[in-house]
Amino acid sequence: MTDQSYDAEFGDFFALLKPRVMSLVVFTAAVGLLVAPVSMNPVLAFSAVLFIALGAGASGALNMWWDADIDQIMKRTQGRPIPAGRVTPSNALIMGLWLSVLAVGMLGLTSNWVAAGLLAFTIFFYAVVYSMWLKRSTPQNIVIGGAAGAFPPMVGWAAATGGVSVESVLMFSLIFMWTPPHFWSLALFMNHDYSAAGVPMMTVTHGKPYTRKQILIYTVLLTPITLAIAFTSIGGPVYFAAAVILSVGFLRGAWGLFNRSEDIATGDDYAAERGVFKFSLLYLFALFFALLIEAALRGLNLTWGAWPVWI
Amino acid sequence: MTIRKDHEVHKRRGKTNLTLGVVLGAFVLLVFAITISKMVGEAKRVQSENATTTQAE
Known part of the structure; x- marks a missing residue:
């Protein structure tokens, strides 16, 4: 393996960390940390977000180690380092395990052990509960797996405050309900890809009309959570306005998908479905950005005393 | 007596090793920065604690 074969480059190992997923984790963890009612030393805040991102990256590497067989089948994932033959599975496993230990240990030392414990649980949840257990056994895989993606703001909040509170649970619930x-x-x-790889995606096991119904149900359940955050200590009028506009948009999109037949959808190459997918990304990003704006306004003492904080 | 010729593997992996070295160096600096930040924070906390006890007296 040393002379003729391809040598893994730094970029190949970096790709194991799933940089695109990591960027979302950086953003939501940073928001969770910054909206917390505790001011943090900037170096410690930066380090906490870095170690949370590293932990997420480690779980990505563990996921790619475990899923190398199905990644090889799906077009979307064929170019990943292991199926492409650029990194050996055992190297990915070793890297994932050591980075997990490093990320959890460093977050514990830098911030606190509540945050580190939550990060460890997140890695375990994504690598073991989701990747190894649920992904291939139930069409609800995305629902449970969404929990892993929902933890980062909670970990960020815990890094700042040392605990869990209604605000961080609501941020968790928001991403959790948004994921499906x-x-x-x-x-x-x-x-097409998922059915070839034998992953029980709901569209394959229960059909697309059923999936459209589920999208609508989850979008409806998501809405009260999104709105409730407006009336916590991290909410406010700016967030509320964004939440109302985005909720209406998402609900309309989901309702539109629910009422589309497969003939119409294939006719325009799933234009509405692609639209809702893109809108959902904007939805989450804009809501968290609105939370950041509220935090900045509080920092400048530009709060509106009459705004009700019910929760 | 020194070894003059790099082994072929060293050349091939040179760039990766350099990048890894930079990353490790950055990690060392980060740990140092964290240490200083925590010490400064602790010193401030002790100082304000002392100030309040003096006031109480």
Whole structure:
């Protein structure tokens, strides 16, 4: 293996960390940390977000180690380092395990052990509960797997405050409920790959009309959570305005998908489904950005005393 | 007596090793920065604690 074969480059190992997923983790973890009612030393805040991102990257590497067999089958994932033959599976496993230990240990030392414990649980949840257990056994895989993606703001909040509170639980719930409609709208126009790999995606096991109904149900359940955050200590009028506009948009999109037949959808190459998928990304990004704006306004003492904080 | 010729593997992996070296160096600097930040934070906390006890007296 040393002389003729390809040598893994730094970029190949970096690709194992799933940089695109990591960027979303950096963003939501940073928001969770910054909106917390505790001011943090900038170096410590930066380090906490870095170690949370590293932990997420480590779980990505573990996921790619475990899923190398199905990644080889799906077009979307064939170019990943292991199926492409650029990194050996055992190297990915070693890297994932050591980076997990490093990320959790460093977050514990830098921030606190509540945050580190939550990060360890997140890695375990994504690598073991989701990747090894649920992904291949139930069409609800996305629902449970969404929990892994929902943890980062909670970890960020815990890094700042040392605990868990109603605000961080609501941020968790927001991403948790958002993930199924986000991912299933993608699955509506991507399912060929999943069926070939034998992953029980809902579009394959229960059909697309059922998936459209589920998208609508989850979007409806998501709405009260999104709105409730407006009336916590991290909410406010700016967030509320964004939440109302985005909720209406998402609900309309989901309702539109629910009422589309497969003939119409294939006719325009899933234009509406692609639209809802893109909108769901904007939805999450804009809501968290609105939370950041509220935090900045509080920092400048530009709060509106009459705004009700019910929760 | 020194070894003059790099082994072929060293050349091939040179760039990766350099990048890894930079990353490790950055990690060392980060740990140092964290240490200083925590010490400064602790010193400030002790100082303000002392100030309040003096006031109480």
